[in-house]
Each structure stands twice: as C-alpha cells, then as structure tokens.
Amino acid sequence: MPAHPRRARPCDGRGDGGSRRPRRAAHRARPPRRPVVDPPRTARRVRTQRRRRGRPGMSVVPYRFEQTMAAGEVSARWGGLGAGEESGDDVAVAGRVMRSRPQGKLAFAELRDASGAVQLFALRSATRDFDAFTRLRLGDWVGATGQVVRTRRGELSVKVTDWVLLAEARRSFGDKWRGVTDTETRYRQREVDLWANPDSRRALALRSQLVRRMRERLWALDFVEVETPILHPIPGGAHARPFVTHHRALDMDFYLRIAPELYLKRLVVGGFERVFEIGRLFRNEGMSPRHNPEFTTLELYQAYADYTDIMALVEDLVSGLAQDLCGTTSITYQGRPLDFTPPWRRATMAELVAEATGLGANVHTPRETLAAWARERGVQVDERWGPGKLLLELYEKTTEGNLWGPVFVCDYPKEVSPLARVHRDDPLLAERFEPVVAGRELGNAFSELVDPDDQRARFEEQAAQHEAGDEEAMVIDADYLRALEHGLPPTGGLGIGIDRLAMLFADVTNIREVISFPTMRPEA
C-alpha cells in the first residue's frame, strides 16, 4: 500500500510534479471555468475516501424500502414516553442522516424525513452491521427498523435492530451549525440549501400551502380552474417585453405569455362565468429582489361583477389566506404590523398623491403642470406622455413605495389602462385598482372593457405607441376583438402575484426565497 493512497492519480510516468500539467494543457482550449462551490476533484477525493472505508457504495442500495411511519408521527405518537422507557412497538423509518455520533459500543444518529426528525439509537450488541452504522455520515440516506424507545438522556429514538443504506452522500451538506449561507450557492444548489437551512424549506413549503389554499377558496366560490396557452402568437394583456421562441414545423415565432388575460376573457365569452388560472408568466425585463423573469400569478374573471366586487373578493381571499397560513389576519412583515382584516382602505390615486406630495394633481390637471411636477421629482418626462401617464409616473415616484397598506389604489388614468373599462363618473379614468402592500403592488384589477369598438380604439392607440418605439406597448389582437364582438358580459378581473404574496406571508424580502429554482446566469 502506497504511503499516500488518496493522492494517487493517473500519472504519465514523468514523476510527481509534472503529472498534472499535461491534463491542464488539454483543457486549455475550453472556456475558462470557475468551479464556484464543489469542484469535481473534490467528489473524486471524497469517493476515494469512502471506498477506502469499505462502504458498500451505491451499486448495492435496495430498489425500495418499506417505511411504516414518518419521523414526525413517531414523535407525535410516543411523545409521552418517559426517559429510559421502551414502547414495545416496532417501526420502520427512513430519511437522511443529519448528525452521527458513534460512541464506542453505542451510536446515535439524527434521521430527518419530510415530516420531522427522530433519533436512531444503535448498540453493538443489538444492531446488525454495527460497525458500518458507526460510519454513517452527514447526508447519507438510511432506512432503519426497531423499537421506539426513549433513551436515558430523554431523546425519543428508534432502537435499531436492522438498517440499510439507501443513498450515500458523496458531497458535504455545509457547516453543521451555520449551514450554507452563501446566497449564490443557496440559489444555485437549492437541494443543499433546503437540507441545510430550515428557513428555506419553510418558505417554499409555505408557498405550496398558499397555492393550495388559494385554489380551495376559489373552488368554494364556484370558480373553475382553467389552463390557457403559454405560447402566444401575439403577446398581450400587459405592458411588458416578451421572450421570443420559435416553432419549427410552423416556422413561426411565438412569444411566451406576459399575461393570460385575453384568453381568460374569451373563456368568459364562451360561458365560463367564473374562471381562474394559476400559472407562470414570462417577462423579458430587469431582475431584482422583487422581479424574476418567470413568475406565477393568479388571474381570475367573474361575470356580472365590477371592480368593487373584486375589491371585496381580494380582501376576503388575502385575509383568509393569512388566517390559513399564519393563523391570523394581522401579520408582521419585516418587523412592522400588516393588518389584512377587511375592510381595507380605499383611496383614489389622486387622493394618495395629494397626501404624499400636497399637490392637487389629477388626470384633469393641465399636462404641462403635471410634467413640471414630475420633472421636479426626478422623472424623465417623455414628450408623448399625456396627463394620465404623467400622473401615474408621479404616483409611482412619490407615493407607491411609501404606502404600507393594505390599501386599494383606485381609479387609474384611462390612458394607461388599455384593457379596463372607462370610469362610470369620469371619462379620463378607468375603473381599475391595485392592492398595494408594503410599498409594492400586489395585483391589478378592473372592471373589464367589454365594448369591442372602444377596445379596438385602445389597441390602435397602443399599436401606435408600439410603432413609435415602445416595445412594451400592446399590438392589435384581432382574435380577441372578434371574441368581444360575440359579447363579453360585465366582468370583473383580477391578477395577483403569487410570489409577492408568498413573500409577505413568509416574511422575506427577496423573491428568490419563494422560488424553488430562481433564474441565474450559468456558472461557466
């Protein structure tokens, strides 16, 4: 046996120092690589170490394991067992080893599964293949059978009689105390993050519950869940830049949807009076702690309803979800109270801008006055913007970020709301609102524009802006106009950002915390 077997590597006979160089030269033509976390040679090293210990290896792990009980259930059922007591009941548990403490003729290991954790307690005198058990390491998966007992020191345990390795961990799962904190590693290798950091698991589990409860609540209100296309021949339904892709057989470009809105309203035309869709949207825009290129929304449409009905629905839905997920309608976000208990405040955009700035700005204010006010506050004013767009800019620059809410910001300018119905009391406004919470819009809703002639005119306006260089402006969707000509009843519509909502309930500030695999630039 060589003195340093784990350093042995393929050698070209040139002796020690030169053995690596030829290999590097062979790689020189490839693009430079930066192994961020765990270079392949580490896996090789660890593999060699494991082999030396004579572990069985992955080739002999079984194809299945009959688990009779989850770890959480063990602690729930035998929580009352006294220290040193034996239950007399055998269980078979499975999970990942999160701690291993061999101690002479005894060995302890913490086994964690999806439901929780339970300790494995092994004895040389009672456990099959005890020596191998003592060599279990952080991250290995095992299945174990034995009696439920509580140790003398008071830890509920499975006293292992038989056990089997289900998978070996060749790579490390981070610092046992501090986990993995590097944000890049956490988002790129979410599987490691999830095992190492309970908060990461909690945030994603909460998101899952959020979507589930949301569906249940909508089903209870007789909403029908539907799925509409993600490949759109024309991007529509929102003001955003799309991703483009190509269909080979049709030899044409498609756009990944920026909103499902137009298709959903066509379903209302078709007779689905209450529809919703929870799905992924794609917007080809900047990324930030609050923006991921692909994100999930709830969008719903309710026939015979207007935007005030939708406000009531939003209050009810969001406060109900807070109750479901946090146990209260009055939560804490980033250390500040956030009370979703209905009713929420309703205020017009003009009122809120006046509160924030003292300016009597509204959609009827002369354009030049609005432009001057906006410029004073750092807005780069485009000459083509009308008073509506200027008011919106003013609102976003001065007001929105300071609204803690929840508050319904009502009555947006018609000019910036091409799919919303004109306000019944003011021809320059639209019946549109955004629920704003913690300085961010949570959604967007309106009394839907149902008049095909008006819609055509708005599309033409948008198309003109598109022609003039606004790549985010909409284009004319003839299919949608034809659908409207068949008759869309009065309808209230809503879109809510699921990721944003999950951030509030999970009390996190980065959208990536509630996305399982956030968009990242490739490493190499």
Place this chain on the structure above:
RNA sequence: GCGCCUCUAGCUCAACGGCAGAGCAACGGACUCUUAAUCCGCAGGUUCGGGGUUCAAAUCCCCGGAGGCGCACCA
C-alpha cells in the same frame, strides 16, 4: 444598463504587502446515553480567471467572470 460591495479548503470564516490558517465536515482511531459531544491522529488550496506593479501579491493596480444590494427598467 449605472454605482457600491463580495468572491480564500467541501462548508463557515481568518490572514489585508513578508512561510495561506482555524472551526466544522471528511478520513484513521478511542469512548455504553450523545444533543454544535469530547479526545488523539491524518489529509485537504488554480486565494474566481487573466494581466500588471514589486525583491516579494490572497492583499495594491488594470481587464474579465459570477453574485449581493441600490438606482434605472419593470404602467
């Protein structure tokens, strides 16, 4: 896109112009009740990549990469 910051062992971090180190993990061993166990031993490095300044660079400078935050963008 712009600005500021970060990048060192598998993980978490020191070293801040003078021999690249620690804790944990891993690896070999001791231990019959561990809980961030303890003890003994061993090993592990392209200091993100490239270039420059210097007798000497992880450290200073330049270029590039990835990431974080802020701004812009995102009605």
